[in-house]
Ligand code: B12
């Protein structure tokens with residue numbers, strides 16, 4: 001059976017990201033004996049035409065659409081990606097009779113809503129390696145309906161909540177086998193690697209439990225190290241980013257993985273998408289440095305107890321400061337990420353967080369998101385309903401945001417603008433949308449400027465100066 005996997009993501013902000021999830025699906029299908037192709041629409045100039053050509057040439061009997069992002073989650077400049085996906089699915093429905101399933105992070109968050117919007121029947125919630133194989137192996141799609149993770153438009157997605165999460169080591173993604181990684185490497189020479197799946201925390205606004213499950217499921221460190229080693233020899237990449245939900249939890253796994261990397265002497269550098277201040281130790285920081293971690297995102301989201309509590313972060317302001325103390329003299333460049341405008345955020349809590357940002361060392365930067373995307377099935381959704389911010393009929397398919405009722409967005413902007421001692425070290429989510437940043441990334445890579453590129457935010461901010469979101473009015 002011929003299966004076409006299509007990665008629909010074309011977002012370039014803050015950077016293009018190689019579709020490792022779609023590659024994982026393609027590899028699983030191929031290993032199960034399907035004749036599989038992966039079409040990555042990321043850099044395509046005319047995606048509808050490319051899809052039409054692929055349908056004519058390959059004539060797939062099955063199509064697996066990977067939808068990474070439903071929208072950009074940006075309160076100040078919201079954009080949904082779903083209309084573009086609908087254009088693609090419209091073409092497929094018109095020109096092909098292939099059996100279709102959709103999956104990916106965006107779909108896992110709201111499968112039924114996206115199926116409705118696209119007018120399709122089958123989706124996968126969560127990881128798809130086994131689900132997708134069962135779906136295409138089934139005599140009729142209906143026969144796969146009871147399989148863990150499979151959601152049909154007609155049935156309630158709660159059935160899929162019963163899914164058993166798989167061992168994430170059953171298939172290796174082999175990104176280089178499916179994706180033209182060189183194109184991504186031109187924008188920043190870093191490739192994604194996933195060490196584990198899941199998160200056992202329960203933050204108010206978070207969707208990760210729904211995408212990856214509610215408990216930690218580490219991959220075998222030697223399998224991950226093997227994957228990195230293969231990527232080095234096949235692609236020449238020398239820097240890898242761990243895209244785990246929280247890299248330094250659960251205690252012990254990060255250490256085991258990094259020990260394995262050190263033991264193999266992989267001669268690579270590493271970045272981390274996200275780590276937590278919670279439970280961070282001196283020993284952990286030391287092993288991170290020894291293993292070659294040069295940059296990491298850290299996601300306290302606030303440096304004020306009232307906000308941390310209302311976001312259910314599970315750690316305190318003093319733990320945020322303690323982590324900062326441990327990291328300040330290390331060689332790791334940190335990107336401190338904050339979500340401003342959550343429940344109970346007011347002028348006092350904003351000032352506390354700004355006080356923290358003002359004290360970060362010059363090697364570090366801060367990333368500010370203002371307004372929090374309300375996702376279905378989260379604590380934030382329940383709160384927004386209780387507070388009457390959204391009506392019960394709101395599907396949340398299109399971007400919808402929580403913003404504290406204790407401040408207006410414009411008051412928030414004035415507090416931030418007036419409270420930052422040096423705004424050049426701060427990246428605002430909306431400022432990552434400037435198209436010229438892509439060209440800068442490309443030039444930076446050509447000149448072999450060491451990544452991560454966010455560490456040059458001060459130059460970017462100088463260049464953008466008056467055009468920065470901080471210098472424009474913020475409206476609800
Ligand atoms: C790491 C990460 C980043 C890093 C990426 C670094 C890198 N080098 O790749 C950074 C910080 C750059 C980033 C940026 C953004 N991100 Co991000 N990111 C993530 C994160 C934590 C992990 C993604 C990942 O790589 N997972 C590992 C891969 C292997 O898993 P996967 O893609 O989910 O694939 C599995 C399943 O989904 C499934 N599957 C996938 N496709 C298919 C297809 C079929 C048919 C089937 C059956 C199954 C299936 O099987 C796969 C294997 O198990 C997720 C949250 C999460 N836990 O998923 C958010 C997430 C994907 N990001 C999100 C968003 C919004 C963004 C941004 C748009 C934010 C912004 N405005 O800047 C940008 C977009 C960047 C881009 N160009 O697309 C949202 C998407 C939801 C939404 N709102 O639509 C998420 C879910 C976070 C959230 N807010 O909930 N991100």
Ligand code: SF4
Pocket residue numbers: 199200201202203206207208209245246276
């Ligand atoms: S720690 Fe991070 S990934 Fe885990 S629930 Fe909280 S926000 Fe989500």
